[in-house]
Amino acid sequence: xxxxxxxxxxxxxxxxxxxxxxxxxxxxxxxxAPQTEQSAVGHAITMQIPVRVNEFKKGGKFxxxxxxxxxxxxxxxxxxxxxxxxxDIVVSGINNGSNSAINIIYSGxxxxxxxxxxxxxxxxxxxxxxxxxxxxxxxxxxAQQLVKIIGKNDLQPGTLLNVNVPNLPxxxxxxxxxxxxGHTKWDDxxxxxxxxxxxxxxxxxxxxxxxxxxxxxxxFAVLNKYVSVTPIHFDLTDYDMFDKMRSWHLEENLG
Amino acid sequence: xxxxxxxxxxxxxxxxxxxxxxxxxxxxxxxxAPQTEQSAVGHAITMQIPVRVNEFKKGGKFxxxxxxxxxxxxxxxxxxxxxxxxxDIVVSGINNGSNSAINIIYSGxxxxxxxxxxxxxxxxxxxxxxxxxxxxxxxxxxAQQLVKIIGKNDLQPGTLLNVNVPNLPxxxxxxxxxxxxGHTKWDDxxxxxxxxxxxxxxxxxxxxxxxxxxxxxxxFAVLNKYVSVTPIHFDLTDYDMFDKMRSWHLEENLG
Numbered sequence: 001x002x003x004x005x006x007x008x009x010x011x012x013x014x015x016x017x018x019x020x021x022x023x024x025x026x027x028x029x030x031x032x033a034p035q036t037e038q039s040a041v042g043h044a045i046t047m048q049i050p051v052r053v054n055e056f057k058k059g060g061k062f063x064x065x066x067x068x069x070x071x072x073x074x075x076x077x078x079x080x081x082x083x084x085x086x087x088d089i090v091v092s093g094i095n096n097g098s099n100s101a102i103n104i105i106y107s108g109x110x111x112x113x114x115x116x117x118x119x120x121x122x123x124x125x126x127x128x129x130x131x132x133x134x135x136x137x138x139x140x141x142x143a144q145q146l147v148k149i150i151g152k153n154d155l156q157p158g159t160l161l162n163v164n165v166p167n168l169p170x171x172x173x174x175x176x177x178x179x180x181x182g183h184t185k186w187d188d189x190x191x192x193x194x195x196x197x198x199x200x201x202x203x204x205x206x207x208x209x210x211x212x213x214x215x216x217x218x219x220f221a222v223l224n225k226y227v228s229v230t231p232i233h234f235d236l237t238d239y240d241m242f243d244k245m246r247s248w249h250l251e252e253n254l255g
Numbered sequence: 256x257x258x259x260x261x262x263x264x265x266x267x268x269x270x271x272x273x274x275x276x277x278x279x280x281x282x283x284x285x286x287x288a289p290q291t292e293q294s295a296v297g298h299a300i301t302m303q304i305p306v307r308v309n310e311f312k313k314g315g316k317f318x319x320x321x322x323x324x325x326x327x328x329x330x331x332x333x334x335x336x337x338x339x340x341x342x343d344i345v346v347s348g349i350n351n352g353s354n355s356a357i358n359i360i361y362s363g364x365x366x367x368x369x370x371x372x373x374x375x376x377x378x379x380x381x382x383x384x385x386x387x388x389x390x391x392x393x394x395x396x397x398a399q400q401l402v403k404i405i406g407k408n409d410l411q412p413g414t415l416l417n418v419n420v421p422n423l424p425x426x427x428x429x430x431x432x433x434x435x436x437g438h439t440k441w442d443d444x445x446x447x448x449x450x451x452x453x454x455x456x457x458x459x460x461x462x463x464x465x466x467x468x469x470x471x472x473x474x475f476a477v478l479n480k481y482v483s484v485t486p487i488h489f490d491l492t493d494y495d496m497f498d499k500m501r502s503w504h505l506e507e508n509l510g
Contacts, residue, residue, distance in 0.1 A: 042298035042327075043360050050448070050456040072297075072361075076443050076459065102373060105298050105489055106327075118357060118441075145509050153503050159496045176509045178500055180492040186373075188331045193305070201305040204331065229505055231496035234360055237435040241414045241486035245433055248408050250484055254400050254431045 001027030003147070004087040004116070006074045007095065008038045008108025011056050011066045015094035015136050019126070020064070022140035023091060026147060030087070031056075031064025032078035034071060034108075039097075043111040044070045053077060071112035079119055089147055090116035093163075094139045095127035100164045100218035100228060101184035101210075113160045114234055122150055123160040129222045130167030138173070139165040142227060158235070164218055164228045177226040182217035185209045256282030258402070259342040259371070261329045262350065263293045263363025266311050266321045270349035270391050274381070275319070277395030278346060281402060285342070286311075286319025287333035289326060289363075294352075298366040299325045308332060326367035334374055344402055345371035348418075349394045350382035355419045355473035355483060356439035356465075368415045369489055377405055378415040384477045385422030393428070394420040397482060413490070419473055419483045432481040437472035440464045 003023050007016045011033035020029050035054065051069040055062060065082055067074045071092065079086060092112035099107040109125050116123035126143050128136060142165060155161070166173055187209065190202040212220040221228040258278050262271045266288035275284050290309065306324040310317060320337055322329045326347065334341060347367035354362040364380045371378035381398050383391060397420060410416070421428055442464065445457040467475040476483040 037303065040300050040302045042296070042300070042366065044296040044299045045361055045459065047295050047459055048292065050458045051445075052454075052456050073459070077445060077457070080443050081445050081457070102489070104491055105369070105373070106300055111297065114360070118360070142509065149503060149505070149508055154499075156493075156496055156499070159493045173510065176505045178497065178503075178505050180494070180497060181490055188335050190306075190332060190336050199307070201307050202332070202336070203305045204300065204302055204328070227510055229500075229509070231493040231500055232491040233493040233496070234357070234491070235436055236359055236487040236489070236491070238411075238414045238486040238488040239435070241411055241488070242433065242435060244409075244411070245484075245486055248404060248433075250404070250431045250433050253404055254397065254484070255428065255482055 002085060002087045003027040003029045004078045004083060004090045005029055005031045006033045006071055006092050006112045008034065008071045008112065009096055010034050010037045011064055015096055018136035018140045019091060019094045019143055022144045026144055030078065030083055032067060032074045032082055033064060034074055035066040035068050038070050038108045040106045041070050041108045042106050043072055043114065045072045046070060071108040072115040075112050075115040087121055089150065090121050090123040091143055093126035094136045096133055097127060097131045098129035098164055098222060099125060099127040099162065100222060101182035102186065104162060104181060110162055117158050117160040118234060120157055122155045124163060125160065126163040128165050128167050133167055138170045159231050159233050162230045162232050164222045166222050166225050168225060172225060173227060174225045177215050177221040177228055179216050179218040179221050179228045179230045181230060181232065182219040183211040184219050185211060257340060257342045258282040258284045259333045259338060259345045260284055260286045261288045261326055261347050261367045263289065263326045263367065264351055265289050265292045266319055270351055273391035273395045274346060274349045274398055277399045281399055285333065285338055287322060287329045287337055288319060289329060290321040290323050293325050293363045295361045296325050296363045297361050298327055298369065300327045301325060326363040327370040330367050330370040342376055344405065345376050345378040346398055348381035349391045351388055352382060352386045353384035353419055353477060354380060354382040354417065355477060356437035359417060359436060365417055372413050372415040373489060375412055377410045379418060380415065381418040383420050383422050388422055393425045414486050414488050417485045417487050419477045421477050421480050423480060427480060428482060429480045432470050432476040432483055434471050434473040434476050434483045434485045436485060436487065437474040438466040439474050440466060
């Protein structure tokens with residue numbers, strides 16, 4: 001099995017090393033990841049400037065390819081230019097920090113996996129729900145198991161699995177939940193500061209509030225010590241609103 | 256009516272000027288847009304570095320606020336820091352180039368409108384389907400009409416309207432279609448080049464292929480000279496796959 005591994009924390013992060021090690025037990029792993037941290041870049045791709053590819057070494061040994069671009073760039077580059085054959089699966093992570101509920105939208109980790117789904121390659125995004133992760137090894141094990149489960153089942157084309165793991169020792173995790181994208185709200189604050197030259201600048205920060213109380217919602221499941229697995233896709237059509245908008249008669253009222 | 260206008264082509268682009276002029280006929284327009292072009296940045300937000308806000312003048316007169324960040328940053332900054340009251344509607348555009356089918360995923364224009372929807376403000380993204388636009392004025396008129404139509408109807412919270420206008424004289428446009436996100440495929444190519452110092456670099460390019468043949472699909476409708484209006488949302492859950500995955504029994508087979 002040929003496995004392409006990427007992330008958004010950058011090729012030198014600990015999470016991608018643990019992921020690659022776990023997946024190398026079940027397949028041939030190729031690592032193509034951003035040269036620098038690309039958190040919260042969403043599904044950005046690099047078109048205005050060129051990108052470069054470098055070989056990245058760890059402990060004197062070849063580890064993978066670093067790309068001077070975004071997570072989505074890495075997947076395109078990995079599949080189109082670096083790997084000789086299309087991978088059987090793409091796994092993105094292990095991210096430092098939760099990628100559930102509204103954060104899916106901003107996540108580079110998820111966008112890497114989503115780019116794979118767009119290119120008709122099954123994929124997984126996996127994150128540990130804390131910016132200070134004690135141990136990525138349980139998430140690495142989950143990723144390996146899930147790759148095997150996908151091999152035995154049908155993940156429909158265009159769908160990826162978004163996995164979030166609580167930042168807890170394995171024996172404190174209560175189990176696994178199949179979930180939907182949850183509801184959370186950021187209360188954004190731009191902190192106003194003054195630079196050393198007397199000019200204003202702003203730093204984006206905020207508080208995230210959970211709005212769910214059912215264990216079949218990703219963020220709430222993780223808060224309650226469950227591993228969350230959510231199937232997501234890239235069809236953004238709001239079919240419910242589409243049906244309601246027939247009564248707007250845009251054909252007659254617009255143009 | 257308080258209208259917040261943004262885009263991804265940057266505050267000095269022609270499309271945003273035409274849009275702001277058209278919308279100022281029906282409301283109070285505040286412009287908050289990226290200082291530089293931000294095409295294909297998707298739903299990136301700026302968290303690793305601070306952003307700055309500057310007053311932007313055009314012909315010696317105050318035009319709007321430029322932000323050294325992404326389209327999504329502009330919406331957060333516009334709603335949270337610049338406008339004194341929450342806007343009634345956000346309109347993003349007029350983009351130079353189509354934002355339909357798979358391109359919705361990569362679009363900064365659409366992400367600005369989507370950020371508004373996330374913040375519970377009704378919104379529209381509007382694009383003209385060509386990188387060389389002859390005349391934005393028809394798209395400006397469509398935006399104005401659609402703002403009025405939304406005022407008379409219910410756009411459900413969390414839904415935005417993604418509008419694509421053919422790059423044609425008004426009398427050659429055949430009408431308006433309510434559409435769903437269409438199916439297209441990029442055949443990505445990284446053009447390999449050599450820099451002046453003898454080192455390789457890659458430039459992302461590609462060919463887009465249409466896969467639809469129904470006029471209720473955004474990209475195909477525009478190809479056939481119709482204005483396309485698509486309701487989209489930010490719930491990425493694949494509900495169909497969610498139901499199918501119950502038979503995977505992840506609770507027992509994973510962890």
